[in-house]
Amino acid sequence: MKIKRVFSLLLAGILATTTLASCGSKGGSSNSGEDKNVLKVAALESAYGSDVWKEVVKAFEETKEGVKVELTIDKKIEDKLRPQMSQGDYPDFMLLSLGREAGLTDTLLKEGEIAPIDDVFDMKIPGEEKTPKDKMMSGFLDAEALKPNKADGDDAYYFAPMFYSPCGLYYNANLLETKGIEVPKTWDQMFELGKTLKDKEKEGEPSLFAYPMAGYFDAFYFALWSNLGGVDYMNKMAAGDVEAWKSSTTDEFFKIMGDLAKYVEGSVVGNANPQNFTKNQQLILDNKALFMPNGTWIVGEMSQAPRADGFKWGQTALPVSKEGETSNVLTFIENAWIPKQAKNPELGKEFMAFMYSDKAAEIFAKYGAAQPIQGVTAMFPEKDKDGNPNENITLFSVLDNANAVMANFTGKQTADGRNLKTVTCETFNSVVNGEKTVDQWKAECIDVVENLQ
Amino acid sequence: MDKQKGRGRFVFFCVAPATILFFIFVVFPTINVFRMSLYKWGGFSANKSFVGLENFKNLMKDAKFFQSFQNTVLIIALVTMVTLIFALTFAGILVRAKMKFKNFFRVIFYIPNILSMVVISAVFSAILDQRNGLLNGILSIFAGKEVSISWLGSQKTVIYSMVIVLIWQAIGYYMVMYMSSMSAIPESLYESADLEGVGPIKQFFTITLPLIWVNIRTTLSFFIISSINMSFLLVQAMTQGNPDGGSEVFLSYMYKQAYTNGSYGYGMAIGVIVFTFSFGLSAVINAVTKRDVIEF
Structure with a gap:
């Protein structure tokens, strides 16, 4: 009986001291905060x-x-x-x-x-x-x-x-140099290069384009939108403005993306997921694809990866519509x-x-x-x-010859079952693998934009 | 009288802790899911607004939701059928056939079940790789030319790739379950069948299958529940719904809506559908497979 009483007293004592102690530490931190x-x-x-x-x-x-x-x-x-x-x-x-x-x-x-x-x-x-x-x-x-x-x-x-x-297009500068390819300044030049490479695909020429995951396209789109219709247009598109999405500039945007989809390396979509996206980045290091959208962190991210001899990172701004225009680069901050x-x-x-x-x-x-x-x-x-x-x-x-623009999809462009970033980025996978046409993609985007409120 | 009362009290106190825990951790959250499905809420702030059945109305117009629903139903149907057949066959062979290394095979078949989904997804990412994956490599040998199928890159193949992974993962578990009930069947039944000149295949269908029917019925419910859960884990670890919702299942879609799209109430509405669907399906399966229990 006595033992029991001593034991319970002891327990009560422990309880009391720990409670006091925890009070004490709380008091201490608020003092220093003042x-x-x-x-x-x-x-x-x-x-x-x-x-x-x-x-x-x-x-x-x-x-x-x-x-x-x-x-x-x-x-x-x-x-x-x-x-x-x-x-x-x-x-x-x-x-x-x-x-x-x-x-x-x-x-x-x-x-x-x-x-x-x-x-x-x-x-x-x-x-x-x-x-x-x-x-x-x-x-x-x-x-x-x-x-x-x-x-x-x-x-x-x-x-x-x-x-x-800066989130532009990344490439192997050494590969372009040795092949004598000039970095394309306009989309016409870009697609011409893509066509030349595609015709010689059997001879082991690299594909024109690759991307890590479709989610990386947000930076790409912002830059492209600001190139096509100016910063105001870009902000409106990012905010899901219905007028902007239905404008003729948007048709131009979809046309460029549709053309680009034709030149995407064949294994990209299968690896465009969080488990395998580095394999898509590896395509650039292995000279299997020429350009990919990314950010400066890519250097550190892939620093341990094997690469082609003489590999040297290069970055360019997105091509523009007409020669002589200054391109914008989406700059992540x-x-x-x-x-x-x-x-x-x-x-x-x-x-x-x-x-x-x-x-x-x-x-x-x-x-x-x-x-x-x-x-x-x-x-x-x-x-x-x-x-x-x-x-x-x-x-x-890259910003020496290009303007920096900044934008992001904030949480405001979402609604039940709809997300502007998802529909613009993820659906591109379906365009590349042929599941959907560019027109279907555009219709889906406009459906989301119209139903955001 | 007094004794009766005391006994009642004793039973009450014995059952109370479990009941309370059950209510706190199962009943209450489930009711909450149903309640939250009637609200619009971002998930962080205190601004919740009651919207009635609007979340469900929106859901009926959501093509992505139906895509994920279709994918899930396909996974449940294919995984259940194929795994059931394989697991029963392997179990029957391992229990009945006189062969060496029985235990070895049992372990081998069971191993995928021990591996975590993250490991499995890494293994299968390598197998299904388009450029230098094992599967395309093997197919190339048989085709005599280079096969380059993008297993995870097309809506047409990605969901079947998931089904294959889930079957591979599940066979061992169900096989062990069937084996345990098969070995409980008295040997004498098979001996007399042998004397009557009944072959092993007929033995399987007339003796083994009816006698483990109770076990098979139980596992059918497991199949439904585990297909729903496991497919979510696999999608989270391997594809995250890529390409463009091609591998989305409804739990992964619910997770995306509730936790990354800022539409928590909408996510909970999907939760309600999932809950009702899996309960309903289990009940239907249970009803149609009801047979008189045969005992030995």
Whole structure:
């Protein structure tokens, strides 16, 4: 009997202490959050790794004396932040793009929990005399993607553009050189090249075109739409505007895609799924196909893959309709933003401005990430970490002769059973394997657009 | 009287935990699926709006849904028929025939069932590869020229490729189930049949099959449920519905709608259809296969 009583007392004691202890830790964290000199930074650990953020944070602490940065970085940052945010503990600076599977940024945007950041671009960059606006590459601040509430009459910036990556057509520069093929400037030249190659297919000539998965076509379409009908037209198409989708420019778009479908390498559709898409990328490395739409991350993604002798990555903008036109390249950007409920938003904004400093940009460039400021390509080290020539230098130079455009399908273009991105991208697979005609594809797209509301 | 009461209470407390858990984890979520199918909801925010049967009305106009429905029905029908035949044949041979390495074959046939769907999808991606896959390679030998069929790249072949994978994966499991009930049949029945001069094939149809009929009926329900579930796993790991919905099954379509298309209520409406369909089909199958139970 006595033993039992002692035992239950002991258990009660343990219970009490653990409860108190957990209270104590909660109190501790909220205290540090009130400190004006503590900046909480949360960033997604992407292909560029986590060390890059540690270095940038250190550089910021050196510039702003007395400031201490608490860095949270993770590959699944949403899972780390969810419990903290539900307790009201928000970071002061976030790097997490729209369109992730967990949709944290999308949800906070929809709920109006993201703070406007117009003043950041006019703010003096810590440690420098210039403002982010002075240094930004042209076009980037015009992107509607940074002003997600513009359709509702709110012209404020909510996202800062980070880490741009041009998504053009990738090819083996060495193959084109040795074969004496010039990179096609217009679609006519492109298809002529496709025809020549197809006629000699039996002799082992490569196919004209390949793509990893149909989902990669969003960037391709945005660039093509802006080439055909301008940036306004592109924005309307991306937003699912019925008039734009029924215009004659859209007919042109479908015609080009229909022609392109004829020159797609034969095994692409079978491998255009998450399990096998690297096999489609391998077609470029093996000289089995000439061009494919992709992003600068392809270099790292395929760095361990075997390749043809002398293989050298090259990137070109999409061909245009008439010779002499300047092509647009869809430039993928990541979103940096500040939660409305951040405790230290002023410091968060200073950190955001610091992202555009030479110091930060150089650190980012060292890890292969490019900030959209002028002269950033000169910041790439000449050799990569294996001592080979840094391929990023050539890949980013695609924007020397082309304009950067930015767009994305946000969650607004979906309805029950309908999704604009899915119908525009995935149906292309059926056009390539002959299951559907271009006209059927167009009819399906228009059906989706008309029923979005 | 008092004793009776005490016993009632004892039974109540014994059954209560399981019942409560059952309600929390099975009944309540199921009711919730039905309830949510009447709402429009994105899946994150608190904005839910009641729309009645509108989700179902939209569903009836959704060609992609019907495509996934067709695919699922095809998978259920083909996988059940072919697996049933193969599993029964193999089980009959392994139990009745006098042969060496019986246990070895049993293990070999059962192995695919142990492998996870992710591994299976990787293996079959290699087998079905168009350029240097095993299947096209073998076909090339017989055809005498290079065969280049895009198994996963066409709506016409992709669903049959899935069916083949699912059959390969399921045979071992059902074979072991049939073997266990077949070995319970008394040897004397076969001995007397032998004396009467009945051949092994007739023995199979007149003795073995009727006596394991109860077991076969049970497995038919398993076939329906596991075809629905396994096809979802396979699609998630291997094709994700590519090309253009050609390999979409209704659970993968439901998942896409509910979790990536931001139409959770619509996804739940698909869930309701799946639920009703699989229940209904199981009930029908159960009814039409009802026979008097033969005992030995």
